[in-house]
Amino acid sequence: MKMNKEQATKFIAKRIAAELKSGTLVNLGVGIPTLVSDFVGPERDIQMHGENGVIGVGNAAFEVINNTSKGISKAEEIDEDVINSGAGTTAVEPGASFFDSATSFAIIRGGHVDVTVLGTMEVAENGDIANYMIPGKRVAGMGGAMDLCVGAKKVIVATFHTQGSRSKLLRKCTLPLTASKAVNTVVTELGVFDVTEQGFTIREYNPAYTFEEIQAATNASLFIPETVKPVDSVYYENL
Amino acid sequence: MDKVKTIEEAIANIHDGQTIMIGGFGGNGSPHSLIEALIAKGVKDLTIICNDAGNPNFGVGRFFKEKRVKKLYASFIGANPEACEDLANGEFEVVLIPQGTLAESIRAGGAGLGGILTKTGIGTLVSEGKQKINIKGEDYLVEEAIHADVALIYAAKVDRIGNVSYHGSSRAHSPSMAMAADYVVVEAKEIVEVGEINPDNVHTQSVFINSIVLKGEQK
Numbered sequence: 001m002k003m004n005k006e007q008a009t010k011f012i013a014k015r016i017a018a019e020l021k022s023g024t025l026v027n028l029g030v031g032i033p034t035l036v037s038d039f040v041g042p043e044r045d046i047q048m049h050g051e052n053g054v055i056g057v058g059n060a061a062f063e064v065i066n067n068t069s070k071g072i073s074k075a076e077e078i079d080e081d082v083i084n085s086g087a088g089t090t091a092v093e094p095g096a097s098f099f100d101s102a103t104s105f106a107i108i109r110g111g112h113v114d115v116t117v118l119g120t121m122e123v124a125e126n127g128d129i130a131n132y133m134i135p136g137k138r139v140a141g142m143g144g145a146m147d148l149c150v151g152a153k154k155v156i157v158a159t160f161h162t163q164g165s166r167s168k169l170l171r172k173c174t175l176p177l178t179a180s181k182a183v184n185t186v187v188t189e190l191g192v193f194d195v196t197e198q199g200f201t202i203r204e205y206n207p208a209y210t211f212e213e214i215q216a217a218t219n220a221s222l223f224i225p226e227t228v229k230p231v232d233s234v235y236y237e238n239l
Numbered sequence: 240m241d242k243v244k245t246i247e248e249a250i251a252n253i254h255d256g257q258t259i260m261i262g263g264f265g266g267n268g269s270p271h272s273l274i275e276a277l278i279a280k281g282v283k284d285l286t287i288i289c290n291d292a293g294n295p296n297f298g299v300g301r302f303f304k305e306k307r308v309k310k311l312y313a314s315f316i317g318a319n320p321e322a323c324e325d326l327a328n329g330e331f332e333v334v335l336i337p338q339g340t341l342a343e344s345i346r347a348g349g350a351g352l353g354g355i356l357t358k359t360g361i362g363t364l365v366s367e368g369k370q371k372i373n374i375k376g377e378d379y380l381v382e383e384a385i386h387a388d389v390a391l392i393y394a395a396k397v398d399r400i401g402n403v404s405y406h407g408s409s410r411a412h413s414p415s416m417a418m419a420a421d422y423v424v425v426e427a428k429e430i431v432e433v434g435e436i437n438p439d440n441v442h443t444q445s446v447f448i449n450s451i452v453l454k455g456e457q458k
Contacts (some may be wrong), residue, residue: 049262052264052267053408054408059287077449098407098408098410099413100410100414101339101342101410101411101412101413102345102346102412105343108339109358110340120347139316141313141315141317142314142316142335142337142338142365143291143314143315144338144339144383146363146365149335150357150359151356151359177363179362179363180363181362
């Protein structure tokens, strides 16, 4: 299906949610990655880690993570310690935990996060990722992204395939790197791409596009394995 | 020793040009009353060490709004467009530090260590000019410990000698900052008598705290 921006965003988040395995610990970055939580119900038994110092399951934990990063506790009706970010006094489900930044990044660097989902400005065929600054233009900062790229067992990038006419999937990054050779999989509105020895290897493709069209939108050579298949329509229907 | 003071007393010796650690994450868990008091006092040319630049006019963002920052050590400024603009205009200098490196370098600063070894930042601008050490076949960056003149933190509950109990997700770098500065003030939402905090629930021990102020206190 050809998608508008909103549909593409939901598609990418929904497809990535299906990549996550039960019993794992996952960290979601800002932007499209945050929306992945909309497609991960409690029945999936996936725990979310927030750099600000929380591990938990369910929507309440997501709210603690997201509200903290937005500084949303400015609103007087919300507990400034962000424990009451939602509607009730029980902000996180049983089993959640709070901790400080040093512990939070011991969890990340120490290899205890199974998957991180990050947005990006550029990603290269060797797994290089650049998502924290555009020299002379925009300096956002890396936040926890450099540590996540080094420490998480798997790095999934959630991004639109192109920005304007420019592909975000490149032979080589042009912006300062967040990490080198870190990315395992890239999910865009055009498909699912694994970073392998052959470069970007297309695992699943959006059947609304031909391989030629997907290649034309990519500034690196795509490898098309025999196992390639169209994305299941369940991920883009009724978005 | 009872360390409870008025905010005015607690910040009396904090002056222009000092290096100050500020607790909080995106402004959550920041010592808002202390920040306001420092602004009212007119303290300027500060070197701020914080997780981030706060949000516009919120948390550490207040210092940017009031143009009190000379240099910032932080992992993220993207949530504060005002600070981004000031940075682009050269109004202050920034040292971007990966959040985990910031956390651990502050912890090291408080723990008597010279620095830390981390893989984070290898192959990026962060590694420029820094020593690398190979241990068991793996390269690590040497990151120096971080220390400050002053640390200002916030906590939900503090007893009168300075035992601190944090609440919710407001902890962030505060426990490490409390160990890594010469003078530490904790802004408490609630000040309780000694003995009212179960020793099991003390997250930052009283030895690290110099002064205690009550959040929202008007001088």
